[in-house]
Amino acid sequence: MPIPAFDPREFRATLGTFTTGVTIITARGADGLPVGVTANSFNSVSLDPPMVLWSLAKSSRSLQAFQQAGHFAVHILSAGQEELSNRFAKSGADKFSGVNLGEAAGGAPLLPDCSARLQCRTSFVYEGGDHLIFVGEVVAFDRSGLPPLVFQAGKYAVATRKVTTPAPAATLDAGWSEDHLPYLLGRAYFQVYFRIREQVRADGLSDDEYFILSTLAVRDGRTQAEIEAGLSHAGCNCGFPVLAGLRQRGLLRGEDSPRDLLWFLSDEGRRRTLQLIAGAKDIESTVLDGLGEWDAVALKNLLKQLVLSTDPGLPDLWSPSSLHATAAGA
Amino acid sequence: MPIPAFDPREFRATLGTFTTGVTIITARGADGLPVGVTANSFNSVSLDPPMVLWSLAKSSRSLQAFQQAGHFAVHILSAGQEELSNRFAKSGADKFSGVNLGEAAGGAPLLPDCSARLQCRTSFVYEGGDHLIFVGEVVAFDRSGLPPLVFQAGKYAVATRKVTTPAPAATLDAGWSEDHLPYLLGRAYFQVYFRIREQVRADGLSDDEYFILSTLAVRDGRTQAEIEAGLSHAGCNCGFPVLAGLRQRGLLRGEDSPRDLLWFLSDEGRRRTLQLIAGAKDIESTVLDGLGEWDAVALKNLLKQLVLSTDPGLPDLWSPSSLHATAAGA
Numbered sequence: 001m002p003i004p005a006f007d008p009r010e011f012r013a014t015l016g017t018f019t020t021g022v023t024i025i026t027a028r029g030a031d032g033l034p035v036g037v038t039a040n041s042f043n044s045v046s047l048d049p050p051m052v053l054w055s056l057a058k059s060s061r062s063l064q065a066f067q068q069a070g071h072f073a074v075h076i077l078s079a080g081q082e083e084l085s086n087r088f089a090k091s092g093a094d095k096f097s098g099v100n101l102g103e104a105a106g107g108a109p110l111l112p113d114c115s116a117r118l119q120c121r122t123s124f125v126y127e128g129g130d131h132l133i134f135v136g137e138v139v140a141f142d143r144s145g146l147p148p149l150v151f152q153a154g155k156y157a158v159a160t161r162k163v164t165t166p167a168p169a170a171t172l173d174a175g176w177s178e179d180h181l182p183y184l185l186g187r188a189y190f191q192v193y194f195r196i197r198e199q200v201r202a203d204g205l206s207d208d209e210y211f212i213l214s215t216l217a218v219r220d221g222r223t224q225a226e227i228e229a230g231l232s233h234a235g236c237n238c239g240f241p242v243l244a245g246l247r248q249r250g251l252l253r254g255e256d257s258p259r260d261l262l263w264f265l266s267d268e269g270r271r272r273t274l275q276l277i278a279g280a281k282d283i284e285s286t287v288l289d290g291l292g293e294w295d296a297v298a299l300k301n302l303l304k305q306l307v308l309s310t311d312p313g314l315p316d317l318w319s320p321s322s323l324h325a326t327a328a329g330a
Numbered sequence: 331m332p333i334p335a336f337d338p339r340e341f342r343a344t345l346g347t348f349t350t351g352v353t354i355i356t357a358r359g360a361d362g363l364p365v366g367v368t369a370n371s372f373n374s375v376s377l378d379p380p381m382v383l384w385s386l387a388k389s390s391r392s393l394q395a396f397q398q399a400g401h402f403a404v405h406i407l408s409a410g411q412e413e414l415s416n417r418f419a420k421s422g423a424d425k426f427s428g429v430n431l432g433e434a435a436g437g438a439p440l441l442p443d444c445s446a447r448l449q450c451r452t453s454f455v456y457e458g459g460d461h462l463i464f465v466g467e468v469v470a471f472d473r474s475g476l477p478p479l480v481f482q483a484g485k486y487a488v489a490t491r492k493v494t495t496p497a498p499a500a501t502l503d504a505g506w507s508e509d510h511l512p513y514l515l516g517r518a519y520f521q522v523y524f525r526i527r528e529q530v531r532a533d534g535l536s537d538d539e540y541f542i543l544s545t546l547a548v549r550d551g552r553t554q555a556e557i558e559a560g561l562s563h564a565g566c567n568c569g570f571p572v573l574a575g576l577r578q579r580g581l582l583r584g585e586d587s588p589r590d591l592l593w594f595l596s597d598e599g600r601r602r603t604l605q606l607i608a609g610a611k612d613i614e615s616t617v618l619d620g621l622g623e624w625d626a627v628a629l630k631n632l633l634k635q636l637v638l639s640t641d642p643g644l645p646d647l648w649s650p651s652s653l654h655a656t657a658a659g660a
Contacts, residue, residue, distance in 0.1 A: 006380075006470075008377065008378075008380075010471075010473075011377070011380055011468070011471060012377070013473065014446045014448065014471045014472070014473045015374040015382070015446075017351070017406050017445040017446040017473055017478050018350075018351040018353070018372060018373070018374070018406050018446070018478070019349060019350060019351040019478055019480045019489050020348075020349060020350060020351070020373070021347070021348040021349040021350070023348070040373075041373050041374060041375065042348060042373070043348070043350070043370075043371050043372070043373050043385070044345040044348070044371060044385075045371065045385050045458040045459060045461050045463060046385075046458050046459025046460045046461045047338065047341070047342070047459075047460060048338075048459065048460050049459045049460075050336075050338075050341055050459075051458055051459040051461075052345070053383075053385075053458070053463065055373070055374075055375050055376075055383075076347050076348050079492070082492070115347040116344045116345075116347040116348070118344065124456065124457065124458075126454065126456050126463070126465075127454065128375040128376050128381055128383070128454075128465055129375060129376025129377075129378065129379045129380075129381040129467075130376045130377060130378050130379075131375050131376050131381075133375060133383065133456070133463070133465070135456075135458055135463070137459075138341070140336075141340075141341060141344045142344070143340075143343065143344045143347055148347050148348070148349055148482070149492075150349045150480075150482075150489050150492075152478070152480075152489045152491075152624075153624075155491050155492070156491070156492040157489040157490055157491050157492050158489065158490060158492055159349050159480050159482045159487040159488065159489040159490075160487055160488060160489075160490065160628055160631060160632055161482075161485050161486070161487050161635070162409070162412065162479075162480075162485070162486040162487050162488055162631060178634075179630060180610070180611070180614060181522065181614045181617060181618060181626075181629070181630060181633075182519075182522050182523055182526060182610055182613070182614060184630060184633040184634065184637065185515070185518055185519040185522055185523075185633060186519050186523065186564065187633075187637050188515055188519075188633045188636045188637050188640070189512075189515040189516050189518075189519040190563055190564040190565070191563065191636075191637060191640040191641060191642060191644075192511065192512050192515055192636075192640055193512055193515075193516065194563045194564075194642060195640075195642075196512060197565070207565060233520055233521065233524045234516065234520040234524075235520070235527070235537060280510070280512055281510070283512070284510060284511045284512060287511060287636070287639070287640055288511060290639035290640065291632075291635060291636060291639055294483075295632060295635060296511075298490055298628065298632060299511070299629075299632040299633075299636065300509060300511060300514060301490060301492060302490055302621075302625060302628060302629040302632060303511075303514040303515060303517075303518045303629075304508075304514065305490075305491070305621060305625060306518045306521075306522075306617070306621060306629065307514065307517050307518050307521060309617070309620035309621055310518070310521040310522055310525075310617055310620065311521060312521060312524060312525075314521075
């Protein structure tokens with residue numbers, strides 16, 4: 001691993017492997033104006049007395065204000081505050097505009113919706129190369145329970161508790177084990193869907209019928225080919241007999257159009273589908289509670305990434321653009 | 331959110347919302363002995379000159395060694411180094427025993443298998459309450475590309491890139507949208523399994539048959555009831571006709587036992603199943619490459635958590651203990 005020359009880009013990349021939270025540090029300048037900068041150079045220093053530190057570039061426009069203020073407020077940003085982080089990372093502009101501000105010790109502006117906030121009195125300002133190191137004693141703090149925003153390798157991230165699982169008891173020659181992603185995905189999916197299926201069956205529906213009704217609940221007036229395009233990769237049989245069966249039971253109605261027969265939910269079909277979806281939402285809540293809010297954010301985030309990176313070119317079920325494409329194709 | 335009194339436990343919990351990496355800092359004491367401590371109080375300070383800092387409790391047994399050493403080495407730990415982190419977080423014992431050490435500037439011991447390492451010359455040691463702040467100039471560094479270990483809210487974690495997805499175009503009254511976990515799980519699973527299914531079909535097998543063969547590849551000699559217990563939650567039909575069909579095609583053989591008919595893979599069945607599993611492993615590799623190694627670690631981690639927290643009491647496919655239970659029941 002040794003690197004011969006000292007490449008500044010490589011140095012930054014190396015520092016970037018150290019994961020951090022993201023903070024915005026604010027203060028009230030001697031001129032009465034608020035200043036604020038995004039910083040990930042925050043860290044705790046001391047518990048007794050309670051002290052934290054962060055570093056500010058000597059080239060920062062806000063340097064003087066922070067030096068003179070005597071107090072600063074640290075905001076540990078929550079996962080939803082990416083936009084705020086970007087705003088305070090740029091210089092100039094009115095960073096505070098439109099933000100509902102509170103007031104911290106020493107008049108520092110307090111931003112809402114953070115994971116945590118620390119109000120500090122500046123104890124020391126130390127020399128640190130091209131930065132100054134601000135050490136402050138914490139005089140007040142609060143936290144909200146919101147999952148925090150994370151920064152790693154130059155990108156925003158979210159963190160998730162590490163599970164320590166015992167080494168798999170069995171691994172096949174082919175390298176197939178509990179660690180196999182398709183196995184994990186399938187098992188997770190079926191264990192969650194298993195609970196939904198109970199409700200679906202109690203309503204007298206097959207899995208295929210439930211998938212068709214759910215698809216039409218997002219937007220109906222689809223042709224059989226459109227329904228199939230969205231569901232056939234899931235091994236779902238949405239052939240005419242299944243659709244006609246749902247019509248016969250009064251859950252769907254067909255409507256002739258110049259291009260093809262369009263399928264709509266009947267009023268009864270919509271009522272029952274929305275009821276099933278509400279039931280599925282309840283099951284989702286229970287599952288997410290078991291996982292915890294922070295990990296739920298991370299899991300959904302990763303599944304979205306996986307869905308994007310493995311998309312075989314499925315029509316977007318949710319996008320109004322597929323509706324337009326359909327209309328244009330009509 | 332304001333907190334009236336200043337509760338030290340609450341203060342630690344508040345600091346814990348700031349996510350960090352985990353480092354081990356080492357040095358060679360004046361007595362020639364190596365010292366090392368786990369610290370998450372590391373951070374970068376300056377790019378030009380390149381400087382980093384970390385804090386050490388004044389009560390640490392290694393304080394004097396670090397003060398006298400004049401150099402230290404920072405190891406940014408990788409996701410697999412939890413055990414090493416725990417070892418260096420405790421005092422006493424021979425922390426370095428069994429570790430394959432290198433040597434950093436100033437004689438500091440260098441640990442292997444980290445995400446990154448920084449060799450530093452101590453520039454300043456600053457006062458910081460119950461800690462001292464060590465600021466060092468980086469004289470050499472390297473990184474391995476291994477995903478880093480993360481620490482958040484007092485627990486080990488892994489971080490994953492944040493996906494910025496546009497707000498869902500459609501949300502039903504029932505609150506069903508693209509953000510619905512069962513939908514995301516199902517779509518991710520089916521998109522991945524879709525690729526495996528192509529190989530399964532090319533081999534003349536149904537999904538159900540593939541699941542049965544894969545289960546028996548982990549351990550065969552199972553009864554129909556045992557196969558069903560592991561697969562029926564997935565909606566898999568593993569009834570006698572399916573098993574008999576596989577036997578007829580020479581992929582399974584049945585063997586009478588005192589308790590029931592036991593199903594085994596035939597040699598041909600094992601050969602073809604292992605071939606399919608190897609194909610599935612290739613598909614997994616492609617999918618994980620698309621996701622990136624760091625996110626792959628995080629996704630598998632979360633899916634394992636989800637599988638644990640939603641387990642309806644399925645028999646453990648992989649555990650030898652289910653084999654023992656079976657044997658005991660025989």
